[in-house]
Amino acid sequence: xxxxxxxxxxxxxxxxxxxxxxxxxxxxxxxxxxxxxxxxxxxxxxxxxxxxxxxxxxxxxxxxxxxxxxxxxxxxxxxxxxxxxxxxxxxxxxxxxxxxxxxxxxxxxxxxxxxxxxxxxxxxxxxxxxxxxxxxxxxxxxxxxxxxxxxxxxxxxxxxxxxxxxxxxxxxxxxxxxxxxxxxxxxxxxxxxxxxxxxxxxxxxxxxxxxxxxxxxxxxxxxxxxxxxxxxxxxxxxxxxxxxxxxxxxxxxxxxxxxxxxxxxxxxxxxxxxxxxxxxxxxxxxxxxxxxxxxxxxxxxxxxxxxxxxxxxxxxxxxxxxxxxxxxxxxxxxxxxxxxxxxxxxxxxxxxxxxxxxxxxxxxxxxxxxxxxxxxxxxxxxxxxxxxxxxxxxxxxxxxxxxxxxxxxxxxxxxxxxxxxxxxxxxxxxxxxxxxxxxxxxxxxxxxxxxxxxxxxxxxxxxxxxxxxxxxxxxxxxxxxxxxxxxxxxxxxxxxxxxxxxxxxxxxxxxxxxxxxxxxxxxxxxxxxxxxxxxxxxxxxxxxxxxxxxxxxxxxxxxxxxxxxxxxxxxxxxxxxxxxxxxxxxxxxxxxxxxxxxxxxxxxxxxxxxxxxxxxxxxxxxxxxxxxxxxxxxxx
Amino acid sequence: xxxxxxxxxxxxxxxxxxxxxxxxxxxxxxxxxxxxxxxxxxxxxxxxxxxxxxxxxxxxxxxxxxxxxxxxxxxxxxxxxxxxxxxxxxxxxxxxxxxxxxxxxxxxxxxxxxxxxxxxxxxxxxxxxxxxxxxxxxxxxxxxxxxxxxxxxxxxxxxxxxxxxxxxxxxxxxxxxxxxx
Numbered sequence: 001x002x003x004x005x006x007x008x009x010x011x012x013x014x015x016x017x018x019x020x021x022x023x024x025x026x027x028x029x030x031x032x033x034x035x036x037x038x039x040x041x042x043x044x045x046x047x048x049x050x051x052x053x054x055x056x057x058x059x060x061x062x063x064x065x066x067x068x069x070x071x072x073x074x075x076x077x078x079x080x081x082x083x084x085x086x087x088x089x090x091x092x093x094x095x096x097x098x099x100x101x102x103x104x105x106x107x108x109x110x111x112x113x114x115x116x117x118x119x120x121x122x123x124x125x126x127x128x129x130x131x132x133x134x135x136x137x138x139x140x141x142x143x144x145x146x147x148x149x150x151x152x153x154x155x156x157x158x159x160x161x162x163x164x165x166x167x168x169x170x171x172x173x174x175x176x177x178x179x180x181x182x183x184x185x186x187x188x189x190x191x192x193x194x195x196x197x198x199x200x201x202x203x204x205x206x207x208x209x210x211x212x213x214x215x216x217x218x219x220x221x222x223x224x225x226x227x228x229x230x231x232x233x234x235x236x237x238x239x240x241x242x243x244x245x246x247x248x249x250x251x252x253x254x255x256x257x258x259x260x261x262x263x264x265x266x267x268x269x270x271x272x273x274x275x276x277x278x279x280x281x282x283x284x285x286x287x288x289x290x291x292x293x294x295x296x297x298x299x300x301x302x303x304x305x306x307x308x309x310x311x312x313x314x315x316x317x318x319x320x321x322x323x324x325x326x327x328x329x330x331x332x333x334x335x336x337x338x339x340x341x342x343x344x345x346x347x348x349x350x351x352x353x354x355x356x357x358x359x360x361x362x363x364x365x366x367x368x369x370x371x372x373x374x375x376x377x378x379x380x381x382x383x384x385x386x387x388x389x390x391x392x393x394x395x396x397x398x399x400x401x402x403x404x405x406x407x408x409x410x411x412x413x414x415x416x417x418x419x420x421x422x423x424x425x426x427x428x429x430x431x432x433x434x435x436x437x438x439x440x441x442x443x444x445x446x447x448x449x450x451x452x453x454x455x456x457x458x459x460x461x462x463x464x465x466x467x468x469x470x471x472x473x474x475x476x477x478x479x480x481x482x483x484x485x486x487x488x489x490x491x492x493x494x495x496x497x498x499x500x501x502x503x504x505x506x507x508x509x510x511x512x513x514x515x516x517x518x519x520x521x522x523x524x525x526x527x528x529x530x531x532x533x534x535x536x537x538x539x540x541x542x543x544x545x546x547x548x549x550x551x552x553x554x555x556x557x558x559x560x561x562x563x564x565x566x567x568x569x570x571x572x573x574x575x576x577x578x579x580x581x582x583x584x585x586x587x588x589x590x591x592x593x594x595x596x597x598x599x600x601x602x603x604x605x606x607x608x609x610x611x612x613x614x615x616x617x618x619x620x621x622x623x624x625x626x627x628x629x630x631x632x633x634x635x636x
Numbered sequence: 637x638x639x640x641x642x643x644x645x646x647x648x649x650x651x652x653x654x655x656x657x658x659x660x661x662x663x664x665x666x667x668x669x670x671x672x673x674x675x676x677x678x679x680x681x682x683x684x685x686x687x688x689x690x691x692x693x694x695x696x697x698x699x700x701x702x703x704x705x706x707x708x709x710x711x712x713x714x715x716x717x718x719x720x721x722x723x724x725x726x727x728x729x730x731x732x733x734x735x736x737x738x739x740x741x742x743x744x745x746x747x748x749x750x751x752x753x754x755x756x757x758x759x760x761x762x763x764x765x766x767x768x769x770x771x772x773x774x775x776x777x778x779x780x781x782x783x784x785x786x787x788x789x790x791x792x793x794x795x796x797x798x799x800x801x802x803x804x805x806x807x808x809x810x811x812x813x814x815x816x817x
Contacts, residue, residue, distance in 0.1 A: 012714045029690075031661040035718055035749050036700035036707075038662040038691065048713050 010054045016047035066318055073237040075314045084321035085219065085234050088191040088241070090347040091268035092308025094132060094279060095159035095381075096121070099298040103146035105290065112148060112287045113139040116195060117167055117264070119160075120283040123276035123305065130273040131282065132162040132305070135193050135266070148287070159302055163193055164273040165266025171205055174198075174259040181236075182243040182261055188311065189241055191217075193266040196231045196243065198255045205260035212262075218251060228252030270310040275377045277304035303379045309347040320346075331398035337368055340397060341390055348386055350375055353453035355614055357405075364405075368398070371407045371453065371615030407615045412501055413483035413599075414450070414457055414610060415624035418442060420466055420476040422629040427472030431629050434470045439627050441469040446620035457610040457618055474632065480607040483621055484581070485597040488520075488588040495572075496586060500579035501616040503605035507531055507553035507576070510603065515557065515574050515581065518599040521589040522559065527567050529583065529600075531574060532556045557583065576605065599624070658802045659752065661696040663689040664703070694800065697752055698809050701796060704749050705742065705811045720745035722794075722813065735760060735773040742794060753798035756806065763791035763814065791815065 009015050020043065023032045031037035063074040066082075076086050098119070102108060114134060121132040138160050140148035152158050168189070172182045196215040199205035204212070218230040230252045236242040243263060245254040255261055279301045285292040324343055327336035334354040341352060350373040357367030370390075374383060387406055394404040420438055422431055429437070445462050449455060459478055466476040482500050505514045513530040520527065535554030540547050555576060559568035572584040581600065591598055601624075604610060612618050669687045691699050707719030720742055725733065739758045746755050760769040760776060769776060776792065791814035799806050 029660050029662065031659050031696055031700075034700060034752065035715065036703045037696065038664040038699060038703070041664065041703070042662060044712065044715075 010051065010058060012047055012051045015050045015054075016043055019043050019046055066321060069318075070314075072239065072314055075317050076235050077237065079317045079321035080234065082321045082325040084317070084324050086317045087309075087312035087346060088235070089188050089268045089270050089311045090307055090309040091163040091165045091190045091193055091266050092130075092132075092271070092273040092276070092305040093161050093163055094123075094276065094305040095161055095302040096279060097298075097300045097302055098138070098140075098150040098160055100140070100148045100150075100285070100287070100292055101146070101296050101298065102142070102148065102287075102290075102292070105146065108142070108146075108290060109288060110143060111139060111141045113137050113153065114150070114285070118283070119162070119285070120281075121162055121279040121299070122282040123279040123301075125273070125276045128272065130164050130269055130276060130305075131166065132164050132276075132279060133167060133266075134160060135163050135195070136161070162279070163190070163266055163268075164276075164305060164308060165190060165193065165268040168263075168265055168267050170263045172261045172263075173202060174255045174257055174261060176257045179244070182263070183236060184233075184241040184243065184263055184265075186241065186267060187239045188267050189265045190268045191233050191241070191265070193268075194233055195264040196233075197262040197264070198229075199260040199262065201258055202260050205262060213253075215245070224252055226252060268308060271308045273308045274306050274375075275304050277301045279305075303382045304377065306375065306378050306382055307347045312346075329397065331368075331394055331402075334368065337370060337394070337398075337404070340393065341370070341372075344393060345386060345390065348375055348378060348382075349373070351409075351452045351617075353615065360614070366402055368394070368402060368404050369407050369614065370404055371409050373409050373453075373617070409453075410499075410501065410612075410614075410616050411485075411619050412610075412612065412616055413485070413619050413621040413624075414446070415481045415483060415601075415621045416442065416462070417479040417481070417626050417628070418466065418476060419478070419628045419630055421474040421632050423472050423474050423632050423634070425472075425633060426474070427470050429470060429472065431631070434472055435627055435629060437469045438466055438473065438476075438629075441465050442625070442627065443620070443622065450618040450620065453615070453617055454612065455618060456612070459608050478607075480604060480610070481624070482602045482604050482610065483624065484600045484602070486583075486600065487597045488586060488591065490588055490590060493585040493587040496581075496583040498581055498600075500581070500602045500604070501613050502579050502610055504574060504576045504579050505603045505605050507555050509605075511553075514553075514555075514576070514603050516601050518592070518601075519562065520592040520598050522567065522587060523589065525561050525567060526592060527559050527561050529557050529559050529571050529586075532558050574602070579604075658693055659696040660690055660692045661699065663691050664699060665689070693803075694805065694807050697750070697798070697800060698807065700750055701746055701753070701798065701809050702811055704745050705794060705796075718749060729777065733776060735769050735771060735776060738776060739771075742796065746796065746798070750798075752802065753800055753807075755796065755798050757795075757797040759795040759797070761793040761795065763793050763812070 009018065020032050023029060023039070023043075029039050032039045032043060034040055062068040063071060064078075066075065066078040069075045069078060079086055115137055116135045117133050119134045119138065122129055123132060124130065137153045138150045139153045140150040142148050150160060152160060168186065170184060174180065194217070197212040198215060199210070199212045204210040213229050215229045215231045218224075218232050221228065221230060224230065228246070228251065230246060232244045232251070233241055243261070246252045279299065281294055281297055281299055284294070285297065320339065320342060323335055323339040327333075327339040329340070331337050331340055334356055337354040338352050341354075342349060352370065352372045354368055354370045357364035357369060360367070360369055374386075378386070391404055394402070398404070418438070422434055424431070427434065442462065445465050446457075449461070450457055457480075459480060463476045463478060467473055482502065482504075484498050484500060486496050486498065488494070488496075507514055513533065515529070515531045517529040532554040534551040535556060536549050537552055537554070538547060539550045555573050557571040557573055558566050559571050560566050570584065571586070572582040574581040579602065581602070583600075588598065610618060666688050669689060671687070704718075705720045705722060708723040709719050709721045710716050712718045722738075722741070725738075738760070742758050743755045746753065761767065762769060762776075791812065794811045794813060796809045796811070797806065798809065
């Protein structure tokens with residue numbers, strides 16, 4: 001009897017129908033088609049069993065690969081096998097200045113310190129209050145002045161960083177178990193704020209005073225010896241965190257039986273605690289036996305809180321783990337730079353792209369260019385600090401003599417003039433409803449497809465989605481316009497150079513302008529700039545008389561009023577091949593609208609695909625876009 | 637069944653007669669048939685030899701209808717609507733449902749899931765009092781407990797009369813619903 005059961009079938013009904021086909025080949029039993037028959041019940045059991053075996057095999061295989069795993073613990077485990085430790089939540093950080101004026105107070109020491117957690121501050125945003133504290137010892141030396149200005153104990157020039165989060169403290173008694181795991185029963189910790197101490201015995205641990213050994217994060221160390229005090233803190237399969245130490249001296253020392261391991265960390269609120277700039281003291285400070293009156297404390301928030309993020313999600317882990325594995329903790333290729341910068345500063349970064357100087361225009365050998373879209377709430381001071389940190393990171397991990405340079409992201413806007421054929425006989429909706437559906441489709445396409453580095457606009461994809469937006473849409477076409485924006489210095493003649501990042505049409509390719517600006521005010525006139533449509537050019541060969549002239553469109557720019565009368569002739573030019581535009585001596589009285597920028601429109605040479613280069617990012621300008629229905633009654 | 641029939645004056649012929657079976661199913665009791673099993677030294681013993689009984693025609697349909705009535709909805713995987721859902725009355729008072737509601741539940745379940753038959757009648761009998769619950773009675777607790785014997789109190793006999801469409805045969809099927817303890 002031929003087997004008709006497909007072993008890869010997953011659907012219950014399909015499996016059961018195959019079993020019925022199998023029974024049809026035998027005349028012994030005939031009741032398999034009746035749901036209440038005994039035979040049918042038996043088929044149910046068989047199909048159910050096959051269905052679940054198939055599903056389990058399917059799930060098991062899916063969960064075995066990083067690209068298809070759905071469960072967080074599977075993704076975390078697979079990423080760890082690539083050496084990638086998924087990011088924990090991050091505490092929002094703020095920098096502060098702290099000065100205590102104790103002039104005239106007798107019997108004080110010259111040097112005082114506050115241990116981690118002794119300085120606690122509160123701040124609020126959106127009606128919610130958050131607690132911040134120091135995670136590094138801060139110290140101050142009055143040098144006889146009576147004024148104590150605090151700074152991090154290891155860097156007097158740096159500002160004090162305070163971290164948002166609820167302080168947690170857990171202790172574990174070490175027994176004789178080999179390779180012990182210490183589970184922190186908390187799904188939300190900021191691992192970077194963890195302080196791991198090992199006390200010699202429970203007595204010392206309870207008192208909190210006395211000698212202890214401070215252990216360091218293994219990922220922050222550059223060398224390991226048998227005497228290193230290192231820990232590994234990573235996510236466990238149940239979403240909690242587990243702490244391990246070196247075993248058999250492979251990662252240095254381990255606590256021994258009778259010791260007490262203390263884990264102190266912050267449980268952060270994530271991104272909701274960002275943008276707080278009104279920090280104030282919430283604890284009473286004691287300097288030795290002297291209790292400081294809060295009126296004597298001068299506390300100022302230097303940079304608002306930023307960098308608070310939620311725990312790294314599954315998709316982020318899936319994306320970053322292979323790149324970081326490929327980078328091998330060294331910066332050689334542009335992808336290495338992206339992966340390692342993201343690993344360390346990912347909570348401040350929305351998007352990043354790096355490229356080698358040899359690919360740059362013009363080439364700059366020995367340089368790696370990076371362009372970063374930072375998160376919104378970062379101050380200029382914080383950005384400077386982050387850039388300096390990234391440069392230091394690249395000095396540690398990149399090839400000797402290579403330098404890193406930052407380039408600002410360059411935004412180019414895309415607008416569409418879209419026409420679609422609308423046949424009311426094919427769908428049940430009115431034109432206004434279909435219009436809205438098409439507009440929504442266009443917006444969704446742009447939201448999903450562009451807005452990040454190296455994301456490409458493809459007109460064919462857009463039009464395919466528009467055609468599928470409603471049954472009454474027969475076909476569609478779209479004219480694409482690019483747009484740059486310049487912020488002019490008002491009333492001061494200035495030159496402006498920028499690039500569309502794509503080739504533009506040649507002046508003679510189209511009867512209308514290739515380059516055109518929005519209307520702005522110049523000497524009390526409403527004017528705009530365009531490439532010349534009637535440029536006088538000599539068409540007769542040199543030395544031939546009579547000399548013949550003709551008027552042709554040109555790549556030269558001119559300023560005209562709204563009636564098309566030339567106001568200023570020589571306003572620069574554009575290069576169709578590179579998309580570079582040079583506007584000379586532009587004197588803007590005002591931008592003519594409520595914005596502080598002027599839009600410059602350009603028609604791309606290839607409207608089918610727009611590929612941003614280097615630091616280019618495409619964005620959608622809905623205000624310059626339109627959707628137009630062309631009503632037809634034919635069905636094709 | 638093969639019969640050897642000898643007609644006087646004529647040569648004997650072998651006629652084969654066989655009752656046509658429309659339906660054949662497994663017996664859900666899975667009772668093993670009794671037969672002679674020979675052990676290694678050739679001795680025969682009357683033992684269960686492992687084959688299970690089959691149900692055919694009326695017996696197959698009776699088993700099928702009993703299965704429908706004793707199955708609750710959502711009980712069978714991937715077939716949430718299968719069953720008569722009579723067990724949903726567990727812990728309900730008998731006064732909560734009229735005879736017509738329960739009767740229509742039984743009838744609908746059979747008509748929906750057993751296409752081989754046509755339901756002719758559904759009769760409920762209170763086994764405690766051994767009396768038939770009248771058609772249209774406002775509750776299945778029509779007979780008072782004190783009128784029933786203690787042993788059979790709360791037991792209900794459902795008699796379904798169906799006509800088998802293939803043979804036009806009318807069959808009465810009893811399903812006993814009683815308490816377990």
